[in-house]
Amino acid sequence: MTASRCSYPAFEPTAAGDDDALAVVGLSVAYRVRGRDREVLHDVTFRVRRGEAYGLVGESGCGKSTVALTALAYLPRNGKVTSGRISITGRDIASLSADKLRTMRAQTVSMVYQDPARALNPSLTIARQVSEAFELAGATRTEALARALEMLRHVRIAAPERVMSCYPHQLSGGMQQRVVIAMALASKPALLILDEPTTGLDATVEAEVLDLVAKLRAEYGTAVLFISHNLAVIGRMCSRVGVLYAGRLVEEGATEDVFGAPRHPYTVGLLRCLPGRSRSKDGMPLDTIAGSLPPPGAVIAGCAFAPRCRLADDRCRRDAPPPYRFHGEHGAQMSRCHYYEQAATLPHVGGQPAPGQQPKVERAAHAPLALHAAHLSKTFDASGVPLRAVDDVSLDLVAGETLGLVGESGSGKTTLAKLLVGLVAPDAGGTLELDGRPLPAHVASRDDEQVKSLQIVFQNPDSALNRAHSVKRLIGRALSKLGALRGRAHRARLATLAQAVRLPTRYLDSRTRQLSGGLKQRVAIARAFAGDPRVVVCDEPTSALDVSVQAAILNLLADLQRERGVSYVFISHDLHVVRYVADRIAVLYVGRLLEIGPARAVFDGPNHPYTEALLSAMPTFGSPNDLSKTRIRLVGDPPSAAAPPSGCVFHTRCPRKLGAVCEERDPAFADAGGGHRIRCHIPVSELRALQREAQGA
Structure with a gap:
C-alpha cells in the first residue's frame, strides 16, 4: 500500500462534532513541581465518536492516565490545563460549574480504574455501593436495590443475591471488576473510560470482562476510551487507536492500520516487543526500545523519540515533526514522523543466536x-x-x-x-x-x-x-x-x-x-x-x-x-x-495438576478441557470487536479449596463433562506422547478429535 501525503499543515484542531462523545483538541497539561511547571501532555488531539471504542497505548509515563483524569476534571491540585479544550457530548468541561460538573460525572461519563479493590469501599456491602449509583440518579432506596440486583445480573455475576450481601474482600478480582463496571454503567453513560481494567486478571476473567464491555457497549451505545499497555487487548476491543509518547500523540488511525502497518518507529518498536507465536527465547531475541522516556518537563528540541529511534538523523533532532496525515487501508492515519513511510524498515535490535547456541529444549532432554x-x-x-x-x-x-x-x-x-x-x-x-x-x-x-x-x-x-x-x-x-x-x-x-x-x-x-x-x-x-x-x-x-x-x-x-x-x-x-x-x-x-508437557504440545493440543478454555481466552490481534473466535466460557468461579468437588475437580465447570464418572472418580493421567500427560476421563484421541472439530480443522 502506498500512502498519500497531504501538504503540511495537515492536522488542524477543529470544533467538536455532534457525533463526538469525547473531543480532545490541542490539549496541553502541566504539573507544578518544585516551583516549575512540568509539561506532561503536549498538543494532544483526538476524538471518540458515540458508540466507538478508542484505544490509547504507550509506555508508563506517556500521559495516558493524565488524559483520562483531565477529561473528568480530576487533575490533582498541582495539575492544570495550559492550552486546548476537552468536551464531552458537546459540552466544554472547562465551562461547567461545580454542580454541573458533578451532574455530568453522575449521568454522562463513568470511569473504571485498574484496581477495583481500591475503587470499592471495604466497609460497605456491594448492595449499598451499587444501589448508591442509582440513588444518585433519583431512584428511591427500594428502587435502587432492585435495579442494583438487576445490573449485577446484567454483568453476569453468578448468585447476585448472595453477592449483594458481600463485602468487597469476599469477592474475587474478576467479580470486583464486574461490580465496578455495574456501578459505572448504572447511569447508562455516553462515555466510559477504562484505565487498565484487566491488568491483574487471569486470562479467563479478562476475556469475560472484555466480552462484557463489548456487549454492554453495543447494547447501550456507550463510547469507550480504553487505556491499556496490553496491545492484544486493544487490538481486539478497539476500532481506532492512538499511540502516546512523552505526552504527544505520535500515531493514530484504524486499529488494523496502526497495528498492521505502523507508520511511526515507536509503534513499530512496541509491536516488536511482543512475544509472538513463532518466537521463543532460544531463537531471535525480542526487540527492545533502547533508552527511556524523557523526564516530565524536559525541553525537547526536534522529535521527542529521536534519542531512542534507530532511524533518527540530524533533521529529527532539530525539527519537531508535524502530524502527517495519509490514507491507510481502513481509513485516515496520522504519524508524527518525518520518515513515516520508512517506519517499517526500522532495524531490529537483536540478531540470530550465536553459532553453537542450540535451543534449550534440545539440551534439556539430555541435561541432569x-x-x-x-x-x-x-x-x-x-x-x-x-x-x-x-x-x-x-x-x-x-x-x-x-x-x-x-x-x-x-x-x-x-x-x-x-x-x-x-x-x-x-x-x-x-x-x-x-x-x-x-x-x-x-x-x-x-x-x-x-x-x-x-x-x-x-x-x-x-x-x-x-x-x-x-x-x-x-x-x-x-x-x-x-x-x-x-x-x-x-x-x-x-x-x-x-x-x-x-x-x-x-x-x-x-x-x-x-x-x-x-x-x-x-x-x-x-x-x-x-x-x-x-x-x-x-x-x-x-x-x-x-x-x-x-x-x-x-x-x-x-x-x-x-x-x-x-x-x-x-x-x-x-x-x-x-x-x-x-x-x-x-x-x-484448585491445587491439582491437570496437564503437563512440552510447551508446543500443550499449546497445539490435545488439551485438558481446562487448558483448552485457558488457551481460547488468550487475546489475539484479530479484527477489532470480532468476538466470533471460538472461546470456551467457563460457568461460575473455581470451587473453594476448602470444599473441592468429588471426582474430577474440574467437573463443576467442564464443558466436556461426560456424566457420573466425572463426578465420582478422580481421573488418572493419560499419556499423550512425548512427555505430554493429561488428567481427564476422556481418551486422548477423543479429546484431539473434539478439539479439532471445535476449531473447525
Missing part, C-alpha cells in the same frame, strides 16, 4: 535433573476449616529448563512456588530433592549452599526491596549472605552482577524509589543471582510492566539462563509470555 518434587501438598487452616491449596503435585525440573506454571487465581501456583523455595513447608508425605540429594522442607533448615541454589523473584519489586537502602547495599547484602564475598572480590562481583542484569552503574547509589519498574525488577533479579542459583522461581515478574520493559526483562532472563545454565519456574497469567519463555508447561486447577 536439577529439582525433583514428589507428592507435594499444602493444607492451611482457614478459620478452623482445612484448605488444601496444593494437592499431591509431582514434577521435575532439569538443568537449564524453564517450566511454566499457569492457572487461574487461587489455583495454587504461588503456594507451590513457596513450597519449592522453602518459604512454607509441605504436608507430611511430600519430598523435595536438589541435584539428586534430599532438600529440607523449610528454608530455615537448609544449609547455605541449598539456600543460594533456590531463589525467587516476586511480582512486585516494590514490596521485595527495602526503600531505605541504596541499590548497591541491596545487592551487596545478598552477595555477603549468599556469596560470602568481602573487600575487592565483593566490589568486583557487584560490578559483574550489575553488568549481567544490564543495570547501569550510575544507579548503584540510587534508592529504589528513584528507579523505574523495569530497573527495580533488574535489582530484584540481581539479588536472586547473587549466589549463582541452580533454580530461580519467577512469580509474575513482568505482569505490571510495559511491553518494552517486559521484553527487556524476558531477554535478560533468557541470557542469564543461556550463560549460567539456571532453571526457571515461571508463573504467569499472560499465556503469550508463557509460550515464549517455557520449555514445558504445567497447568494447575
Whole structure:
C-alpha cells in the first residue's frame, strides 16, 4: 500500500462534532513541581465518536492516565490545563460549574480504574455501593436495590443475591471488576473510560470482562476510551487507536492500520516487543526500545523519540515533526514522523543466536535433573476449616529448563512456588530433592549452599526491596549472605552482577524509589543471582510492566539462563509470555495438576478441557470487536479449596463433562506422547478429535 501525503499543515484542531462523545483538541497539561511547571501532555488531539471504542497505548509515563483524569476534571491540585479544550457530548468541561460538573460525572461519563479493590469501599456491602449509583440518579432506596440486583445480573455475576450481601474482600478480582463496571454503567453513560481494567486478571476473567464491555457497549451505545499497555487487548476491543509518547500523540488511525502497518518507529518498536507465536527465547531475541522516556518537563528540541529511534538523523533532532496525515487501508492515519513511510524498515535490535547456541529444549532432554518434587501438598487452616491449596503435585525440573506454571487465581501456583523455595513447608508425605540429594522442607533448615541454589523473584519489586537502602547495599547484602564475598572480590562481583542484569552503574547509589519498574525488577533479579542459583522461581515478574520493559526483562532472563545454565519456574497469567519463555508447561486447577508437557504440545493440543478454555481466552490481534473466535466460557468461579468437588475437580465447570464418572472418580493421567500427560476421563484421541472439530480443522 502506498500512502498519500497531504501538504503540511495537515492536522488542524477543529470544533467538536455532534457525533463526538469525547473531543480532545490541542490539549496541553502541566504539573507544578518544585516551583516549575512540568509539561506532561503536549498538543494532544483526538476524538471518540458515540458508540466507538478508542484505544490509547504507550509506555508508563506517556500521559495516558493524565488524559483520562483531565477529561473528568480530576487533575490533582498541582495539575492544570495550559492550552486546548476537552468536551464531552458537546459540552466544554472547562465551562461547567461545580454542580454541573458533578451532574455530568453522575449521568454522562463513568470511569473504571485498574484496581477495583481500591475503587470499592471495604466497609460497605456491594448492595449499598451499587444501589448508591442509582440513588444518585433519583431512584428511591427500594428502587435502587432492585435495579442494583438487576445490573449485577446484567454483568453476569453468578448468585447476585448472595453477592449483594458481600463485602468487597469476599469477592474475587474478576467479580470486583464486574461490580465496578455495574456501578459505572448504572447511569447508562455516553462515555466510559477504562484505565487498565484487566491488568491483574487471569486470562479467563479478562476475556469475560472484555466480552462484557463489548456487549454492554453495543447494547447501550456507550463510547469507550480504553487505556491499556496490553496491545492484544486493544487490538481486539478497539476500532481506532492512538499511540502516546512523552505526552504527544505520535500515531493514530484504524486499529488494523496502526497495528498492521505502523507508520511511526515507536509503534513499530512496541509491536516488536511482543512475544509472538513463532518466537521463543532460544531463537531471535525480542526487540527492545533502547533508552527511556524523557523526564516530565524536559525541553525537547526536534522529535521527542529521536534519542531512542534507530532511524533518527540530524533533521529529527532539530525539527519537531508535524502530524502527517495519509490514507491507510481502513481509513485516515496520522504519524508524527518525518520518515513515516520508512517506519517499517526500522532495524531490529537483536540478531540470530550465536553459532553453537542450540535451543534449550534440545539440551534439556539430555541435561541432569536439577529439582525433583514428589507428592507435594499444602493444607492451611482457614478459620478452623482445612484448605488444601496444593494437592499431591509431582514434577521435575532439569538443568537449564524453564517450566511454566499457569492457572487461574487461587489455583495454587504461588503456594507451590513457596513450597519449592522453602518459604512454607509441605504436608507430611511430600519430598523435595536438589541435584539428586534430599532438600529440607523449610528454608530455615537448609544449609547455605541449598539456600543460594533456590531463589525467587516476586511480582512486585516494590514490596521485595527495602526503600531505605541504596541499590548497591541491596545487592551487596545478598552477595555477603549468599556469596560470602568481602573487600575487592565483593566490589568486583557487584560490578559483574550489575553488568549481567544490564543495570547501569550510575544507579548503584540510587534508592529504589528513584528507579523505574523495569530497573527495580533488574535489582530484584540481581539479588536472586547473587549466589549463582541452580533454580530461580519467577512469580509474575513482568505482569505490571510495559511491553518494552517486559521484553527487556524476558531477554535478560533468557541470557542469564543461556550463560549460567539456571532453571526457571515461571508463573504467569499472560499465556503469550508463557509460550515464549517455557520449555514445558504445567497447568494447575484448585491445587491439582491437570496437564503437563512440552510447551508446543500443550499449546497445539490435545488439551485438558481446562487448558483448552485457558488457551481460547488468550487475546489475539484479530479484527477489532470480532468476538466470533471460538472461546470456551467457563460457568461460575473455581470451587473453594476448602470444599473441592468429588471426582474430577474440574467437573463443576467442564464443558466436556461426560456424566457420573466425572463426578465420582478422580481421573488418572493419560499419556499423550512425548512427555505430554493429561488428567481427564476422556481418551486422548477423543479429546484431539473434539478439539479439532471445535476449531473447525
